[in-house]
Amino acid sequence: MLIDRRRATTARRWCALALAALAALAALTGCSPDRPPALALTTVRVLASDDPRWAQPDADDRHAPRVPITGVRPPAPVWWLRGTLTVDATWAARSAPLALAVAALASCEVYWDGVRLGANGTVGPSARAERPGLLVWRVVVPAPVVVGDHAVSLRCSAHHRGFDPQVGFYGVWLGDAAELTQAAGGDVALTLVCAGALLTVGLFHLVRFGLARAGRRRRSRDGRDADLGLGVLGLAAGAMVIAESVKAFVDYPYDLHVVRLRVLAALAWLVSVGLVGFVTARYPRSGRRIAWLVAAGGATLALGADGYDAKVASVLGVGLVVALAWTGLAVIARRWDAGLAAVPLLGGLIGAVAAPTAFIDYYLFFLLCGLCLAMLLAHAVGEARAREVHEATALANARLEIELLRRQLAPHFLLNTLAALGEWFETEPKVASAMLEALGQELRLLSDLSARTEVAMADELALCRCHLAVMAHRRDEVLSLDADGVDPAAMVPPALFHTLIENALSHNHYGAAGAAFRLRQDRGPAPRGTRYTFDAPLAPAGRVRADGGGVGLRYVHARLRERYGDDYRVTSSAVDIDGAARWRTVIELPAQPPRTP
Numbered sequence: 001m002l003i004d005r006r007r008a009t010t011a012r013r014w015c016a017l018a019l020a021a022l023a024a025l026a027a028l029t030g031c032s033p034d035r036p037p038a039l040a041l042t043t044v045r046v047l048a049s050d051d052p053r054w055a056q057p058d059a060d061d062r063h064a065p066r067v068p069i070t071g072v073r074p075p076a077p078v079w080w081l082r083g084t085l086t087v088d089a090t091w092a093a094r095s096a097p098l099a100l101a102v103a104a105l106a107s108c109e110v111y112w113d114g115v116r117l118g119a120n121g122t123v124g125p126s127a128r129a130e131r132p133g134l135l136v137w138r139v140v141v142p143a144p145v146v147v148g149d150h151a152v153s154l155r156c157s158a159h160h161r162g163f164d165p166q167v168g169f170y171g172v173w174l175g176d177a178a179e180l181t182q183a184a185g186g187d188v189a190l191t192l193v194c195a196g197a198l199l200t201v202g203l204f205h206l207v208r209f210g211l212a213r214a215g216r217r218r219r220s221r222d223g224r225d226a227d228l229g230l231g232v233l234g235l236a237a238g239a240m241v242i243a244e245s246v247k248a249f250v251d252y253p254y255d256l257h258v259v260r261l262r263v264l265a266a267l268a269w270l271v272s273v274g275l276v277g278f279v280t281a282r283y284p285r286s287g288r289r290i291a292w293l294v295a296a297g298g299a300t301l302a303l304g305a306d307g308y309d310a311k312v313a314s315v316l317g318v319g320l321v322v323a324l325a326w327t328g329l330a331v332i333a334r335r336w337d338a339g340l341a342a343v344p345l346l347g348g349l350i351g352a353v354a355a356p357t358a359f360i361d362y363y364l365f366f367l368l369c370g371l372c373l374a375m376l377l378a379h380a381v382g383e384a385r386a387r388e389v390h391e392a393t394a395l396a397n398a399r400l401e402i403e404l405l406r407r408q409l410a411p412h413f414l415l416n417t418l419a420a421l422g423e424w425f426e427t428e429p430k431v432a433s434a435m436l437e438a439l440g441q442e443l444r445l446l447s448d449l450s451a452r453t454e455v456a457m458a459d460e461l462a463l464c465r466c467h468l469a470v471m472a473h474r475r476d477e478v479l480s481l482d483a484d485g486v487d488p489a490a491m492v493p494p495a496l497f498h499t500l501i502e503n504a505l506s507h508n509h510y511g512a513a514g515a516a517f518r519l520r521q522d523r524g525p526a527p528r529g530t531r532y533t534f535d536a537p538l539a540p541a542g543r544v545r546a547d548g549g550g551v552g553l554r555y556v557h558a559r560l561r562e563r564y565g566d567d568y569r570v571t572s573s574a575v576d577i578d579g580a581a582r583w584r585t586v587i588e589l590p591a592q593p594p595r596t597p
Contacts, residue, residue, distance in 0.1 A: 038101070038173035038174055038176070038179070038180060039085055039086075039174045039175065040171055040173050041083045041084075041085055041172040041173070041174075042069060043066050043068055043069065043083060044066070044067065044069050044072065044082060044083040045065065045066050045067075045081070045082045045083070046064055046065060046067060046072055046081060047061060047064045047075075047079060047080040047081075047082065048075040048076040049079075049080075050076070050077075050079070050125070054082060054155075055080075055114055055116070056114045056151075057114050057150075057151035057153075061082050064082070069081075069083070069171060070167050070169060070171070071167075072169045074106075074156070074157075074158050074168070077124075077125040077126065078124070078155065078156070078157045079155075079156055079157075080153060080154065080155055080156070081153070081154040081156060081169075082151065082152070082153050082154075083151075083172070084149050084151060085149070085152055085174050086148070086149050086150075087145055087146070087147055087148060087149075087174070088147060091145065092145055092147045096176050096178065097141075097176075097177045098140070098141045098143075098174060098175065098176060098177060099138050099139060099140045099174075099175065099180055100112070100117065100138065100139050100152070100172065100174055101136065101171075101172070101173045101174075101175070101180045102120060102137050102138075102154070102171075102172050103135065103136045103137075103169075103171050103172075104135075104158075104169045104170060104254070105135070105158055105161050105165055105168045105254045106133070106156045106157065106158035106254065107119075107120055107121030107122060107130055107131065107132055107133040107156065107157050107254075108120050108121070108123065108133060108137075108155060108156045108157075109123055109154065109155040110139055110152070110153075110154055111151075111152070111153040111154070112141055112151075112152060113150050114151065114153075115142070117139045117140075117141065118139045119133075120133030120137040120139075121253070121254075123157045124157055124159070125157070126159060127159035127160060130157050130160065132160045132253040132254050132255040133253065134251045134252065135251070135253070135256075135257055136247065136251060138177065138180055140177055141174065152172065154172070158254075161254070161257075161258065162255065162257075162258035163258050163308075165307070165308075166309075191241060191242075191245045191365070192242075194241060194365070194369050195238045195239075195241040195242045195245075197238075197369075198234050198235075198368065198369065199234065199235060199238035200234075201230070201238075201376060202230070202231045202233065202234025202236070202237070202238060203231070203234070203235065204231075204234075205227040205230040205231035205234060206227070206228070206231030206232075206235065208227045209224055209227040209228045212224040221565070221567065221590070222281050222284045222565065223281075223383070223386060225277065225280075225281035226278055226281040226282045226379060228277065229274050229277030229279075229280075229282075230379055231274075232270055232273070232274030232277065233270075233271060233274035233275050233277075233278055233371070234372055236267045236270035236271045236274055237271055237368040237371065237372050239267050240267040240268065240271060240364075240368060241365055241368055243263050243264050243267060244264060244364060244365065245365070246260065261308040262308075265303060265308060265311045265315065268299075268311070268312045268315040268316050269299050269300070269303065271319065271368070272295060272299045272315050272318055272320075273296050275319045275320075275323050275371065275375070276291060276292055276296075276319055276322050276323050277292060278375055278379070279323045279326050279338075279341055280292060282338075282341070282379060283326065283329075283330035283335050283382075284566070285329065285330070285333070291322055291325075291326055294322055295322040295323075298318035298322070299315045299318045299319060302314035302315045302317070302318050303315060312364075316348070317349065320345050320348050320349040321349065323341070323345050324342060324346060324349060327341045327342040328342060337378055337381040337382055338378070340374055340378040340381060341374055343374065344370045344371055344373075345371070345374075347367075347370070348370070348371060390562075394562060434469070435469070435470060435473035435474070438470045438473070439466075439470050441462075442463065442467050442469075442470055445459065445462060445463040445466060446463060446495065446498075449463060449494040449495060452494050453494075453562065453563055454491040454492060454493055454563060455491065455492065455493075455494045456488065456490070457487060457488050457489065457490040457491070457492055458488035458489070459494075460492055460494065460495070460496065461481070461483050461486070461488070461519075463495065464497055464501055465481055467498055467502065468480065468481055468501065468517075471505055475505075475509075477510050477511065477514045478513075478514030479514055479515055479516075480514075480515075480516045480517065481501070481516075481517045481518075482516060482517070482518045482519070483518075484520075485520060485521060486520070486521045486532075487521060490530070492532075492589075493560060493562070493563050495555070495559075496556060496560075496587075497519060497532075497534060499553075499555055499556055500536065500556070500585055501517060501536070503553065504517070504537075504583065508537070508538060508539040509539055511539070515537040515539075516537065517534070517535065517536055517537070518534070519532065519533070519534050519535075520532070520533045521533075529589070529590055530590075531589075532586070532588075532589070533584060533586050534584070534585045534586075534587070535575070535577070535582045535583070535584050536583045536584075536585075537581070537582055538574065538582060538583055556570065557570065560587070564589060564590060567590050568587070568588060568590070569586075569587070569588040570585065570586070570587050570588075571585070572584065572585045
C-alpha cells in the first residue's frame with residue numbers, strides 16, 4: 001500500500017512537471033508568428049485581363065474589386081494584382097537595400113512604380129507555357145526608395161498548383177533585404193536539432209523493436225509493441241517537423257508545394273496511428289485492437305477534409321482523442337504514470353480544436369516535440385514499473401520454487417517413500433529397484449528443470465511420468481498419463497503439469513482402481529494460440545481445491561505470469577466424461593510467447 005502511494009505521489013509530480021513544460025511551450029508559442037519584419041501589402045485589386053497597362057502606376061483600376069491578398073483566386077489564365085505600399089521616413093532613411101518578398105502559389109512578374117523588377121518563373125496562359133516560380137521569392141528594389149505611396153503590380157499565372165488551395169497568395173512584403181532572408185530562414189538550427197532528436201528517439205526504439213522481434217533482446221509483447229509505436233511516432237514526428245519547416249530554408253518551386261502537403265498529411269497519419277499504438281501497448285487492456293482500428297480508420301477518413309490544414313488537424317485530432325480516452329481509462333485504473341501522457345494529449349487537443357490554422361502553422365512544432373517528450377517519459381516510467389513487477393514476480397516465483405522443492409523433499413514425503421521402498425525391498429526387490437530409479441530420475445529432473453523459465457514438453461512429460469511411477473509404487477495404485485497429440489518440442493514453464501498431477505494425488509486416493517490422467521493440446525481461441533486441457537480423475541472422496549488456492553496452483557500462476565505476463569488464462573472446473581467425474585484444468589497460452597523484459 002505504501003509503495004502504491006509513493007508511486008502515485010511520484011506520478012503526480014511528473015504530471016505537474018509535464019504541466020509546467022506544457023505551460024512553457026504555450027508561452028513560447030505566444031510569441032509573434034514567424035512573419036517578415038516588413039511593410040505588408042494587405043489588400044489588392046484583382047484584374048482578369050492580361051493588359052500591359054496594369055503595370056503603370058497611373059492605370060485606372062477602380063472598377064476592379066479590392067480583396068485581402070490572402071483571398072485572391074485566379075480569375076483568368078493570366079491576371080494582374082495591383083496594390084499600394086506606403087513608405088514612411090523610417091523606411092526611406094535606411095541605407096541598407098530594400099527588397100520585395102512574394103510568397104504565393106503562382107509564377108509572377110513584379111513591377112515597382114511601373115518599373116519591372118524581375119520575374120519569378122515564367123508567366124503563361126497555359127501549363128505548357130508557364131514555368132513554375134519559387135514559393136517564396138525575393139527581389140531587390142532599386143534605390144532610392146522615397147517617402148510616399150508606391151504602386152506594386154504583379155502579373156501572375158498559376159497552372160501547376162495541383163490542388164485548389166484555400167489560400168493561394170500568402171503575402172507581399174517590403175523590407176530590409178537581409179532581414180527578409182533571415183526571417184524566411186527562421187531558427188533553422190533549433191528546428192534541425194529538435195527534428196534530429198525526434199528522429200533519434202524513433203530510430204532507437206525501432207531498433208529495439210527489431211532486436212526483440214529477432215529474438216536478440218528479451219522483451220514482453222507489450223513492451224515490444226510500445227517500442228514500435230514510439231518508434232513510428234518519433235520518426236514520423238521528426239520527419240513532419242522537417243517537412244513543415246523545409247520552406248524556411250529551401251527555396252522550391254510552387255508546384256512542389258502540393259507534394260510537401262501530401263507528405264505532411266501522410267506523416268500526420270503515421271503520428272496519429274503511432275501515438276495510439278504506443279499508448280495502447282504501454283497501458284494494455286482489452287479492446288486495444290479496436291482502439292487502434294478506430295484510430296486508423298478515423299484518421300483515414302479525416303484525410304478527406306477540405307484543405308490540407310484541416311486534413312492534418314483532423315488526422316492529429318483523431319489520434320489525440322483516442323489516445324486521450326485510452327490514457328484516461330488507464331488513469332482511472334490507477335495507472336498513475338498514464339498522467340504523463342494524458343496532460344500533453346489534452347493540451348494538444350485543445351489547441352487543435354480552438355485554432356486549427358494557427359495550430360498547424362505555428363504550434364505544431366511544439367506539439368510534436370512535447371508529445372514525444374511526454375511519451376518518452378511515460379515509456380521510461382512504465383519500463384521502470386515493468387522491471388519492478390518482473391523482479392517482484394521473479395522473487396515470488398523463486399520463493400514458490402523453493403517451497404515446491406521443499407514440499408517434494410519434505411520429511412513426510414521422504415519418510416513415506418523410504419518406508420514404501422523398505423517394504424518393496426523385503427517383498428519385491430525388482431519393484432523397489434524400479435521405484436528407487438524413478439525417484440532418483442524425478443529428483444534429477446526436478447533439480448535441473450526448476451531453475452529454468454521454460455522447458456521442452458518432452459522433459460515436462462518425463463518428469464510427470466517419473467512422479468507417477470514413484471507414487472504408483474508408493475501407494476500401490478495404477479497411475480498413468482495419456483499425452484497423445486501433445487507436441488514434445490513445445491516450450492512451457494517447468495513443473496507446470498507436474499504440479500497439477502501432484503495436486504490431484506494430494507487430494508485424491510484412487511485405490512485399486514487407479515487413475516488415468518489425460519493431457520491434450522489444441523488450438524486455442526483468438527488471441528491465444530495454444531490450449532492445454534488436463535483432466536484428473538476425481539475419487540469418490542476426493543478433496544480438490546476449486547478456488548485456485550494452495551501453493552501448487554499459486555506456483556502455476558506465478559510461473560505463467562513470469563513467462564507470459566498477463567497474456568494467459570487458467571480455468572478449472574469439475575466435468576463429467578462418460579459418467580466419470582474429472583477435474584479439468586484448461587491453460588491457454590499465446591501462439592508466440594513473448595520474452596520477459
